[in-house]
Amino acid sequence: MNYPVWDLAFGAGLLMALVAGLHVFVSHFAVGGGLFLVLTERRARRNNDSKLLAWLKFHTRFFVLLTVVFGAVSGVGIWFTIGLISPTATSNLIHIYVWGWAIEWVFFFIEITAALLYLYGWDKLEPKVHEWFGWVYFVAAFASMVVINGIITFMLTPGQWIANHYFWSGFFNPTYAPSLFFRISISLALAGIYSLITASVQKDAELKARIVRWGALWTVPSLLLLPVFACWYIRAIPPVLWLSTRGAMPTGTHFALLACLLLGGTFLLVLISLVRPSRLHLTLSLLLAVVAFGAMDSFEFVRESIRKPFVIENYLYANSLYFTAMPGDGGFTVDNLNSAGVLQTARWVQNHDLSPANQIAAGHEIFRVECESCHTADGYRGIHQYIVKRQWDQDKLHAMLGCIFLMHNNVMPPFAGTDAELNALSAYLGSLQPMNPPPDLHPDGKTVYQQNCSMCHLQQPDDHLFTNMPKDPQKAVAALASLPAMFPLMPDLKLSEDERRALVQWVYTQNSAPAAQGGN
Amino acid sequence: MFDPSMVPTPDPNPLPAPFWVFKLLLVVTFALHILAMNFMLGGALLALLARWRQKGNQYGARIFRDVAKKVPVMMAATISIGIAPLLFVQVLYGQFFYTSSILLAWPWFLVLVLVVCAYYGFYFVSYQGERRPRSAGRVMLFSTTLVLIIGFIYTNNLTLSQVPAHWAQKYFSSASGWGLNLSEPTLVPRYLHFMTAAVAVGGLYLVLIAWTKWKQDQEYARAIFQLGGKAFLYATMSQFLIGFWFLFSIPRALRGIFLGADPLATTLLGFALVAALVSIFMMSAALRKDNIRLAALGVTSITALDVLIMSVMRELLRMAYLKPYYNPQQFAVQTQWSPFLIFLVLFVSGAAFWFLMLKRYGLFGGTKSAQP
Numbered sequence: 093m094n095y096p097v098w099d100l101a102f103g104a105g106l107l108m109a110l111v112a113g114l115h116v117f118v119s120h121f122a123v124g125g126g127l128f129l130v131l132t133e134r135r136a137r138r139n140n141d142s143k144l145l146a147w148l149k150f151h152t153r154f155f156v157l158l159t160v161v162f163g164a165v166s167g168v169g170i171w172f173t174i175g176l177i178s179p180t181a182t183s184n185l186i187h188i189y190v191w192g193w194a195i196e197w198v199f200f201f202i203e204i205t206a207a208l209l210y211l212y213g214w215d216k217l218e219p220k221v222h223e224w225f226g227w228v229y230f231v232a233a234f235a236s237m238v239v240i241n242g243i244i245t246f247m248l249t250p251g252q253w254i255a256n257h258y259f260w261s262g263f264f265n266p267t268y269a270p271s272l273f274f275r276i277s278i279s280l281a282l283a284g285i286y287s288l289i290t291a292s293v294q295k296d297a298e299l300k301a302r303i304v305r306w307g308a309l310w311t312v313p314s315l316l317l318l319p320v321f322a323c324w325y326i327r328a329i330p331p332v333l334w335l336s337t338r339g340a341m342p343t344g345t346h347f348a349l350l351a352c353l354l355l356g357g358t359f360l361l362v363l364i365s366l367v368r369p370s371r372l373h374l375t376l377s378l379l380l381a382v383v384a385f386g387a388m389d390s391f392e393f394v395r396e397s398i399r400k401p402f403v404i405e406n407y408l409y410a411n412s413l414y415f416t417a418m419p420g421d422g423g424f425t426v427d428n429l430n431s432a433g434v435l436q437t438a439r440w441v442q443n444h445d446l447s448p449a450n451q452i453a454a455g456h457e458i459f460r461v462e463c464e465s466c467h468t469a470d471g472y473r474g475i476h477q478y479i480v481k482r483q484w485d486q487d488k489l490h491a492m493l494g495c496i497f498l499m500h501n502n503v504m505p506p507f508a509g510t511d512a513e514l515n516a517l518s519a520y521l522g523s524l525q526p527m528n529p530p531p532d533l534h535p536d537g538k539t540v541y542q543q544n545c546s547m548c549h550l551q552q553p554d555d556h557l558f559t560n561m562p563k564d565p566q567k568a569v570a571a572l573a574s575l576p577a578m579f580p581l582m583p584d585l586k587l588s589e590d591e592r593r594a595l596v597q598w599v600y601t602q603n604s605a606p607a608a609q610g611g612n
Numbered sequence: 613m614f615d616p617s618m619v620p621t622p623d624p625n626p627l628p629a630p631f632w633v634f635k636l637l638l639v640v641t642f643a644l645h646i647l648a649m650n651f652m653l654g655g656a657l658l659a660l661l662a663r664w665r666q667k668g669n670q671y672g673a674r675i676f677r678d679v680a681k682k683v684p685v686m687m688a689a690t691i692s693i694g695i696a697p698l699l700f701v702q703v704l705y706g707q708f709f710y711t712s713s714i715l716l717a718w719p720w721f722l723v724l725v726l727v728v729c730a731y732y733g734f735y736f737v738s739y740q741g742e743r744r745p746r747s748a749g750r751v752m753l754f755s756t757t758l759v760l761i762i763g764f765i766y767t768n769n770l771t772l773s774q775v776p777a778h779w780a781q782k783y784f785s786s787a788s789g790w791g792l793n794l795s796e797p798t799l800v801p802r803y804l805h806f807m808t809a810a811v812a813v814g815g816l817y818l819v820l821i822a823w824t825k826w827k828q829d830q831e832y833a834r835a836i837f838q839l840g841g842k843a844f845l846y847a848t849m850s851q852f853l854i855g856f857w858f859l860f861s862i863p864r865a866l867r868g869i870f871l872g873a874d875p876l877a878t879t880l881l882g883f884a885l886v887a888a889l890v891s892i893f894m895m896s897a898a899l900r901k902d903n904i905r906l907a908a909l910g911v912t913s914i915t916a917l918d919v920l921i922m923s924v925m926r927e928l929l930r931m932a933y934l935k936p937y938y939n940p941q942q943f944a945v946q947t948q949w950s951p952f953l954i955f956l957v958l959f960v961s962g963a964a965f966w967f968l969m970l971k972r973y974g975l976f977g978g979t980k981s982a983q984p
Binding site for chain 1: 720
């Protein structure tokens with residue numbers, strides 16, 4: 093709301109995921125692949141292996157054309173894209189870490205120069221000098237990863253920086269080391285995986301088999317080490333954030349599962365390629381790359397999901413509101429918006445005042461400045477589909493939005509604004525799909541749960557919904573009549589008596605189910 | 613009516629070094645970036661020109677091939693150096709730069725796609741130029757056109773970032789990110805000013821290439837020298853029209869800084885004009901007397917200085933545009949000494965190391981070649 097919002101119908105988050113996902117898959121290869129090039133060259137020269145050397149020259153061209161062109165441009169692309177989608181976060185990261193970025197730039201410049209000279213030097217330089225350029229390339233590429241890792245991990249675990257705002261406190265934060273080792277493993281694994289692509293198009297079967305085995309020597313140990321570093325990484329993440337991957341948040345949970353499955357798939361495909369390495373087909377090597385891409389992208393999704401509702405943990409919400417007030421925040425904090433109003437504080441809205449006539453238009457503007465950094469109306473993470481799925485009318489939307497910060501392991505920022513603005517937002521969202529559900533005389537308990545409770549209450553025996561439900565059905569149905577009376581933060585859902593009764597019955601059946609025995 | 617309070621507030625973090633440090637880095641790295649860009653774009657345009665004129669010119673195809681081979685490297689240099697001014701402009705002018713970028717988000721995002729396509733095109737020409745000369749010409753034209761489009765998008769964004777008064781109308785009529793700054797009076801002359809400069813400096817690039825070949829194959833080198841030198845000459849002469857068009861398209865109150873209101877800006881404009889005139893006479897003499905040293909050393913040095921002067925003028929003009937909305941004093945400064953010093957040490961040693969790399973590669977006539 094400090095900045096204008098790019099109204100991207102299919103979802104800004106999706107665009108970001110696309111650019112960043114493709115970039116990391118190439119940039120990690122750019123690091124591991126550098127070591128691969130120089131060590132393979134040394135090995136080939138020691139063994140006087142001219143065939144391997146000829147392939148490596150071909151592989152170098154593939155490497156440079158992919159990393160120096162696509163890798164470098166997509167890296168700048170991340171800057172372009174985050175500046176468009178999350179300018180406040182970008183501005184903060186620039187001002188906090190400008191010297192980090194500048195240091196990285198020096199390494200990057202050397203890295204690019206060394207890559208080009210290594211490529212062009214194949215026919216021109218003495219072997220020793222050529223290898224020297226390979227080493228220069230690798231060291232510079234690795235150094236740039238060492239720097240960027242500090243800034244990326246800062247966003248998830250800023251550590252002491254929150255209190256002291258000291259450069260190095262944020263840089264060497266709690267997940268710095270595990271993330272670095274995790275990413276080194278990924279880089280080395282990718283070096284092997286990419287080598288299979290250029291190996292698979294070799295005509296010489298014996299050479300192909302040797303490259304595949306040599307590539308596997310990079311991939312297999314790295315993939316085996318990944319889970320070890322992942323455990324270390326997870327232990328450094330605050331446990332409450334990690335809950336998002338354990339069922340509390342759909343996105344985090346799905347992608348964590350997907351990351352594990354695809355990592356297993358990658359490993360399996362590497363083993364399959366080793367069965368008949370001399371006959372490795374391009375299709376298999378590309379399939380392997382795609383599965384590895386999926387695994388890596390899923391990991392990045394998990395990292396970004398568990399950070400929610402923040403873009404910089406405990407400092408800046410994903411919708412660009414600051415977690416706590418501080419000088420220079422421009423008034424963009426939840427507390428200030430609650431009292432002053434979002435429409436009065438936001439700079440890029442037209443409806444600064446609310447009236448009965450502009451409810452939906454103003455609600456749309458509130459949606460744009462508070463929600464569109466992650467959601468769309470009908471595209472990626474579209475609200476429309478949630479409303480239809482859960483059959484929420486305007487009143488229910490109002491109630492739900494009031495406690496939105498509790499949903500899915502607290503992964504959403506609180507609604508910030510006055511009650512009248514909350515009404516306007518509900519009116520706009522309600523206008524996406526007006527709900528006039530016919531009175532259901534025989535509601536289904538599970539559906540009532542899914543539509544009204546599942547955002548916060550997991551279908552697990554240890555959840556409050558199951559453990560705290562009064563044993564007496566009459567009392568239970570009466571208690572559910574006013575949720576805020578039970579717990580002040582709960583939404584006032586005004587469930588009908590039939591709905592409450594069905595819900596209570598369903599909860600009882602869940603509690604008595606064999607799987608739920610641990611609960612009571 | 614424009615509400616100045618729409619200009620976003622910068623974030624709460626202090627500048628991690630004094631204002632002038634970033635200003636200096638911004639101007640110097642921008643000048644280097646623009647030189648690399650000019651070598652790339654100007655080189656590509658002149659390569660195409662050489663190819664078109666190959667009838668009656670025995671060296672046309674050869675010049676095309678030789679220059680085209682170097683274009684991807686200059687593209688790499690343009691992008692790699694360009695990261696620095698992109699970083700420093702965000703440090704100092706983020707609230708303006710992000711806003712204008714968002715208003716024309718789609719073209720700005722498409723820059724990435726265009727760069728990747730142009731870049732791969734240049735590599736195709738560099739690798740396949742000899743084997744497939746016909747398609748190489750077409751691909752070269754295609755990639756060069758993309759670069760010209762990218763330049764146009766950049767001019768749109770940077771002019772829009774300087775005129776907050778135009779933002780609201782664009783945004784509230786459509787937030788879909790297609791708000792090109794087409795109604796801006798300086799847009800076309802400014803764009804042409806930069807693109808014509810690319811031809812001139814690209815001409816110097818050809819002169820430098822000719823210089824490296826002077827001893828081996830003088831006749832061929834002379835053909836490159838003539839092409840590059842004349843391109844520099846005509847492009848720089850036409851800047852006296854385009855440049856003045858640009859100057860007089862700037863709103864009168866702001867233009868005044870170059871016409872006496874601001875002594876520094878006025879003096880710099882004077883220097884820039886004199887430098888351009890001197891470089892024209894010098895190049896013309898060099899071409900007449902077949903004196904490539906004069907062109908390669910004299911004209912290049914003067915032009916490099918001119919580019920630096922004009923980068924400072926560009927900065928002064930930006931400050932004039934933003935004066936109602938921007939005050940350097942608004943930033944708190946809290947220098948982060950240790951990362952700042954690490955950067956300085958790495959920057960200086962990195963530059964030295966970079967030259968060492970070029971030397972070891974044999975770019976300065978070294979003897980590292982395995983098979984001469």
